[in-house]
Amino acid sequence: MILDTKRESEIENVIKESLRTKFKIYKPETNSMPFHYRLLGKDRMALFSFIQSLNTTFGTSIFEPVAEKLADLNFSAAQKQFVVGETISEEAQNEIQHIMNELTTGKSPDKKEEIERIRKVCNKGTMNNLKTVKVDLFVQSKNGTVHLFDLKTAKPNISNFKDFKRTLLEWAAIYLSKYPKADIYTYIAIPYNPYEPKPYERWTLKGMFDLDEELKVGKEFWDFLGGIGAYEELLNCFERAGIELRPEIDAYFAKFKQP
Template identity: 65%
Template sequence: MSLTEIQIKNVENVLRNALRNKFQTYKPETSSMPFHVRLLGKDRLALYSFIHSLSTNFGTSIFEPVAVTLAKGRFKNVKSHTSVGDYISTQSQNEIQRIIDNLITASSSPNKIKEIEAIRKVCKSGDMVRVKPTLVDLFLEDKNGVFYLFDLKTAKPNIGNFKEFKRTLLEWAAVILASNPDSYVNTLIAIPYNPYEPAPYNRWTMRGMLDLSTELKVAGEFWDFLGGEGTYKELLECFERVGIELRSEVDSYFASFNK
């Protein structure tokens, strides 16, 4: 068993609270759909709309707090939705642009270790300029002082955005190194589940921009990294238990739309 009883309790509380809070704040779409209503019923349409609405903020309302709960058992410093800093060197900015240009033109292949070392060499060179980097969804520091910064994405991220994803990861590293050039920093994309299961996740779309061995964790890779081997399976069981527990509340809530 990877998760402690306290972790399981905390995860399940996150799920209960997220769902019940959504019930209190949810406002169904007001557009009239007379054919759909007569064919399927108001309750089913409300459920469909609710699921879509819940999915749009699943990351911040469920995945992020669950990730924090799991990571606190293994990492000494855990934060979510946080800033990594305010300054970056102009030479780091130039190096990041050079890396991205080379990847776009296929002049080089992604190699995160080499990219980080190239940025480290210039992290204090040139002027230090104030920036406002994208907030880190999940910031971790292990007992050895190694940093892991995660950007949580939807299960099927837009291919056209991979260039900006890569820039964000490199900028996070440059900002960390600007204040601590000797730090060991990892910046990664996390995708909480694999929509293609039981087939492997379709990683080829990211291959030209991301170093798949060091910049991407999908489904069990991510959750087991946070909580230990077997965490992903136990996490799914937590979701299932809470779903069964709250089923009558869910049914009652949506039945009210038929009144």
């Protein structure tokens, strides 16, 4: 068993309070949909609208705090919405552009090599100020190794992959400008695999990302944070929270039933 009773309770409370907060602030769409209402009922349409709204905030309201709690098990430090820094060197920006140009023209990605190229110039040239840069999740191993995660939706927009890659490289450059000797890894994290039981379609990321070094999906991500078996235990936490919340959920959406 990875999660003790105390940690399970903490994670379940994060889930329940996030959903209760959503109920308090959620305002259903006011569009009149008379055919849908008569066919499916206002309560079901309200639930559908709520789920769509919840999906847009699931990452920040649930996945990030849960990941932070889970990472406490195996890491010396864990923090969501971590401020990685506010400066980046001009030479590092230039090097990142060189890397992006090479990847665009067919060079195979090699994250370890890319990090070392950035490290060499992380404090060279003018230090440019940035708006405060935050990462979704920061964790630090007991040996000092730093891992920075950008949590994405289950099916990230393929048109934004170049931007995602640049972001990961810039995070490394910003952090290395303060800690040039740091052992650092930056990743895209996808909380679950929408294609299960089939493997995640990683080919969509191939060519821009070093898949072994820059991507963690579903079970791989959660087990990395909490240890082998954490993913399955986390699913159980969500199930127990859902069972406890079911009467509240039913009562909330019962308000939308036709009189």
